[in-house]
Amino acid sequence: MNAVQHQGTLTMTILRYRLLWLLAVLAVPASAHHGSSISYDTTKQWTTWARVVQFNYKNPHPTMTFEREVQGGVVEPWVSELLTNPSMLARQGWTKRKSEDALAPGTRVKLTLATSRAGGFSGIVMGIQGEDGAPIVGGGRPAQVPDLDGVPGGLQPEGDTMLPGQPVEGGAP
Amino acid sequence: MASMARSTIALPTRSRWSMTCAAVARTLLISALLGVPLVAAQPAAPAPTPGGIGNSDSDTRSYDKRNFSGLWARSPELYGEAPCPECREPVGWPGYGFFGDIPARTEEGQRRMDLNKPARGLELGSAEANARTDLDSGLRRAILPAFGNDPEMRCEPLGLARLITFAGPGAAMELIQQQDRILQTFEWTWDFREIWMDGRRSPNVEDYLPRFNGYSVARWEGDTLVVTSVGFDDRQWIDQHGYPLSSEAVLEERWDRPSPNRLRVQLTLTDPLLYTRPWQASTKVWSLIPKESMAIAGWSGILEDRCVPSDESMFNQVRDRAAGLGEE
Numbered sequence: 001m002n003a004v005q006h007q008g009t010l011t012m013t014i015l016r017y018r019l020l021w022l023l024a025v026l027a028v029p030a031s032a033h034h035g036s037s038i039s040y041d042t043t044k045q046w047t048t049w050a051r052v053v054q055f056n057y058k059n060p061h062p063t064m065t066f067e068r069e070v071q072g073g074v075v076e077p078w079v080s081e082l083l084t085n086p087s088m089l090a091r092q093g094w095t096k097r098k099s100e101d102a103l104a105p106g107t108r109v110k111l112t113l114a115t116s117r118a119g120g121f122s123g124i125v126m127g128i129q130g131e132d133g134a135p136i137v138g139g140g141r142p143a144q145v146p147d148l149d150g151v152p153g154g155l156q157p158e159g160d161t162m163l164p165g166q167p168v169e170g171g172a173p
Numbered sequence: 174m175a176s177m178a179r180s181t182i183a184l185p186t187r188s189r190w191s192m193t194c195a196a197v198a199r200t201l202l203i204s205a206l207l208g209v210p211l212v213a214a215q216p217a218a219p220a221p222t223p224g225g226i227g228n229s230d231s232d233t234r235s236y237d238k239r240n241f242s243g244l245w246a247r248s249p250e251l252y253g254e255a256p257c258p259e260c261r262e263p264v265g266w267p268g269y270g271f272f273g274d275i276p277a278r279t280e281e282g283q284r285r286m287d288l289n290k291p292a293r294g295l296e297l298g299s300a301e302a303n304a305r306t307d308l309d310s311g312l313r314r315a316i317l318p319a320f321g322n323d324p325e326m327r328c329e330p331l332g333l334a335r336l337i338t339f340a341g342p343g344a345a346m347e348l349i350q351q352q353d354r355i356l357q358t359f360e361w362t363w364d365f366r367e368i369w370m371d372g373r374r375s376p377n378v379e380d381y382l383p384r385f386n387g388y389s390v391a392r393w394e395g396d397t398l399v400v401t402s403v404g405f406d407d408r409q410w411i412d413q414h415g416y417p418l419s420s421e422a423v424l425e426e427r428w429d430r431p432s433p434n435r436l437r438v439q440l441t442l443t444d445p446l447l448y449t450r451p452w453q454a455s456t457k458v459w460s461l462i463p464k465e466s467m468a469i470a471g472w473s474g475i476l477e478d479r480c481v482p483s484d485e486s487m488f489n490q491v492r493d494r495a496a497g498l499g500e501e
Contacts, residue, residue, distance in 0.1 A: 038292060038296050038315055038316070038317055038318070039317055039318060039319070039492065039495035039496060040495060056487065058481070058484040058487065058488065059478065059479065059480060059481060059484050059485070059488075060480065060484075060485065060488055061488060063487065063488060063491045079490075079491050079494050080491065081488065081491050081492070081495075086478075087344075087360065087361075087476050087478045088251075090469055090476065091251055091252075091469065095469070095470075116494070116495035116496070116497075117317075117495070118494075118495060118496050118497030118498075119497070120494070120497070122491070122494045122495045123495075124495075163317055163496060163497065164296045164297055164298060164299070164315065164316050164317055
């Protein structure tokens, strides 16, 4: 094995290990995240096209506001947080400037989302893809989830499931 | 029986040696006749398993067991290093934490614990939380972060036990060892503490200001560094699950380096005001990360991963919206 081949093998090994790590991280969002997984129903994800309004590359997790145009030309203003955090992004090569450039205001992106359990236009971003389909800012996730582009509200929580810890009348949670 | 015991004790050294030789010879003979290799009788090393069991480090190079300096992480894959299964938290426990043999609380301990409202662990009232009665109730009471009161979500100091046991993805630490002390720095919240090895004694807590990371002194027991920490600020949580800690708590850490690329700690918290017995945590293991592997754009080392109150406040607005609070 020559030096070039060795370097290639080494790079593949590193990528493989990082992929393993990423899968492990994504497998336990409930525990790894800033307590947010309870706020969102990550078991019911969906995708949509959206346009970035503002992206904030900050701890403990980046946040993003975006708009999505739905049937009838209505524009929904959403707020969201990202699953990952700046230190993880930076270690994957998504540094602050690169991430902010990739998600500059007005950028059209395909998002994989989970809606908040309170409902409304609030969600957690599980994955982002650019218009060319390439994963950006932390990578995309396999789109084995319903595509609800243009559907008003996207995928909203169903039923009367009470939010965990939500204060109830006459007492603490 | 008494005379037998006396005769055994009184046996001359030469006779005991002869008996030992005979026993070894018998064992070898039987082993040879049965074709059983003697090594088979040795207990096999446990397979590397989450929770600090076994050791996946295959590095056989010689190393200094008393030198802990270096960059250490519990997710070595993130840095392109080989996975470390034993570095992960025990299987079946929610997230990461002190874990281990969780003791019952005293009345005061339970009172303080009930005041703490964690947002991590199994969701309060969920089917999983109700089913996992094998877990302590403290791990089954997570509520929406917007309604919780985790000090981390206000960027308050995490405190020593929580810093050590934090195993969030990618969080790393560095140990810088000198003759008289070890400086331990933590990536998440960019915090640090000193472990003094200059022979000083633990301070009388009453004479000092309490500190989130306490006062740490250490001594060597063989190749194990035994660190004793006292003088804690009792506003901290032991871990993300909201277990309280009093200013009378004593944290003992037993650090060792079982192989070139592994660092391990056994933690025991003694806090009789809040807990009915000492609490031994699950074993925590770190993997050594080469300097060049923990680098971004050629700049190596742990990150300045601070919790900035204004950033946290911005994040919490989004968090609150997810709980149905704030502007729609």
